[in-house]
Amino acid sequence: MRSVRGRVVVVTGASSGIGRETAERFVRAGATVIGCARDEDRLRAAADEVGMSVRRCDVTVAQDRDDLVASVLAEHGRIDVLVNNAGIGWTGLVEDMSFEDVEALYATNVVAVVDLTRRVLPGMLARGDGDVVVVSSGAAFISLPPLTVYCSTKYALDGFVEGLRREVLGRGVRIHSVNPGPVRTEWLARSQGHAPAEGASSQRLSPGVPAAWVAAAIERSASRGWSRTASVPRVVGLTRLLALQPLRTIVDLGVGATAGRLAAGGKRLAQAKAAAA
Ligand SMILES: NC(=O)c1ccc[n+]([C@@H]2O[C@H](COP(=O)([O-])OP(=O)(O)OC[C@H]3O[C@@H](n4cnc5c(N)ncnc54)[C@H](OP(=O)(O)O)[C@@H]3O)[C@@H](O)[C@H]2O)c1
Structure with missing residues (x-):
């Protein structure tokens, strides 16, 4: 294990949930942390608390990504660790999605991750050292409604991680994926169309493991000398077995048996979202 002390770490989506916990953990370990998000008030509040x-x-904005990387390089001269954490969900049926919903999911969860990585990678390769951590999901192991399109973005991320990991083998750069199951954050409330920042924690935070568990896995990944995939908790990794044909058929039968309830639930989600908009 190597310490992250003194390393320059960029964390996207650092104002809440997993990103905020990760930023706090890296700061405590002695790293220089630069966090980003869209809502400046929440970001500043997190910055004051986390340090x-x-x-x-x-x-999702190319110019913003450009400015982020350029300003960190201008101030610190390098980026040692990039934590691609910012991500959004969308719960509901594909037939109820707008084109804008699809575009936002892919722009945030996939395009931004690939492009930010592409921008920091040459510096890491030139120095022969660096870690890129991608916050993927257990949703990359099994695709289930009503999260079909969200799952597909995380499948895309895992494909990116696998290929890039091979591309940089032996060149001093490590590519990690962290795949959590449900985590106690605002992600689900946001995925259902709520703006949860102001709500009571019972409405804001969904059931799941503490975000601190995921942050710990992210720090462990950046501290190892090799690329790794970490499921949080570890048991989530077992869902990969559901891709095996006999188990896949059982999942299909189970989902098929609840098709009516699924369709009705999807419609309720769409109506609730329209009411919250
Ligand atoms: N919570 C779960 O159950 C769970 C499970 C598996 C994987 N994940 C993944 O974990 C990651 C973090 O989610 P979380 O659970 O911590 O959710 P969260 O509490 O909603 O945090 C999301 C963070 O990302 C930021 N963000 C969203 N869109 C952004 C954009 N376009 N540009 C910059 N920042 C943006 C948000 O701030 P602003 O809105 O102010 O920009 C916020 O800081 C996501 O990739 C998610 O897919 C979550």
């Missing part, structure tokens, strides 16, 4: 420096950045 990181921050930049406002919407990762």
